[in-house]
Amino acid sequence: MASIVECVPNFSEGRRGEVIEAIADGIRGQRGVRLLDIQADASHNRSVLSFVGDLDAVRAAALAATRRAVELIDMNVHKGEHPRMGAVDVIPFVPISGVTMEECVGAARRLGREIWETLRVPVFFYAEAATRPERRRLPDIRKGEYEGLREKLAGLDWMPDVGEPAPHPTAGATVVGARAPLIAYNINLASEDVEVARKIARAVRESSGGLANVQAMGVRSESGRAQVSMNLLDYTRTPIHVAYEQVRLEASRHGVDILESEVVGLVPLDAIAESARFYLRLRGFNREQILEAKLME
């Protein structure tokens, strides 16, 4: 495929297997996309599906899955642990390769209009697709949840970005957007002192003045080591090796070395290649030189 976009929609159904399968079939039925993962959580009563393809195919699959969910889920009877405001709660587009964030924002905006025009579900745009700063964060948009939606939409502050200011009678509202891929990255220290990991986490995370796009906390690893557990929210701006080197530097203040690090789950090729590029001081290296990447062109 020429470009790869990942889409990770969240649906408000985590118990009825036949409904989740019907939604998944909406994705599987779209030529040019590949469904990678289905995670259904019964206590959250919510499912997260992950699929990839080029921009047009992913948008079409997201619309097909949304149609199934709007038909099959009634938010008036939905209960679950996880906050939600619609049958299709959130649809993020994630650029993986050969596609820009701007193109993903464009696709998100277009999907939002299609959802309103064909299904009459009002839509908010969030993250990189947000139309104003106070709509960037999903929790802010979702505050009040489905039950508070009618009142929220009626106010001037929360007019939907697309559609009329009233919830769909059974599907509520949907949030669509674009964001960078998140990398879950843990560093184990050659120490069992969790307090050191907590100090390092405070020093490296954005919220307390450290690296941008980095969330971090100090915990104990399964093997008993002090661990700095991080989310790298935008590796294109704050790469893996920058987080690694910053943790190494902070750890050295405590006389502690890095034992090892680990990537949890999936990571884009560019994120790994960028670290090799940094340490080997590679010049003029591009992903088309990686044989497997060339094969995907």
Place this chain on the structure above:
Amino acid sequence: MASIVECVPNFSEGRRGEVIEAIADGIRGQRGVRLLDIQADASHNRSVLSFVGDLDAVRAAALAATRRAVELIDMNVHKGEHPRMGAVDVIPFVPISGVTMEECVGAARRLGREIWETLRVPVFFYAEAATRPERRRLPDIRKGEYEGLREKLAGLDWMPDVGEPAPHPTAGATVVGARAPLIAYNINLASEDVEVARKIARAVRESSGGLANVQAMGVRSESGRAQVSMNLLDYTRTPIHVAYEQVRLEASRHGVDILESEVVGLVPLDAIAESARFYLRLRGFNREQILEAKLME
């Protein structure tokens, strides 16, 4: 595709475009392979084709291309600058991902038998597929070239590995084997003193007691820098970062730092991932965690 094997056959025709195209069509006609590159050299009168696919598809395509070349090339009238002993001079199988060297050796041996059984061209096995040490190096097998082949095959030392000890009347003999992918890797020094690059090259290359699987020479780069120009003949045994660090260490003896490095041409994903794994001390990291690699499964 589940596994990726690269095949880089060399044919003794670099001038007649219609013959080269007919050979290429033999590869294109095989389902499951992808032709990446055709390099025809008129002065060598030789073409190098590069294609990928899984083991069975690549073997079938190599046999189809060999059949075309045996039909269309007459070595009795062939002239060119490059040494050669057959219409299909050499066919290396190169494991790229999801396949072992042993499996490539097996495929090479099987292809060799098929070439003899269907086309009556005698075959030698070389490199990792060699049946004895003196047949590992291609130049040793090819010595005497096509013109000396009848006499060479008649001797006891050079009985073919498959087939009768006489050349095919127009196609000579063919060499089939398996080898690791070669990485062309250059390191530019923060110096214009080529003599320093030559000293470093001598220290790091296998032939003068340095790193195994590394060829190196000191040259001047296009930008005027002192450059250590290397071939990494087996990155699975001697990875990129080992060559980089060894050059860095030797350069430091001369008070010189590394300015930058460059990969020339294609490089397997695993070679790049291995360097990231080394510098980030990644634990339990496997290529299926790279999103693009997962998509190729």
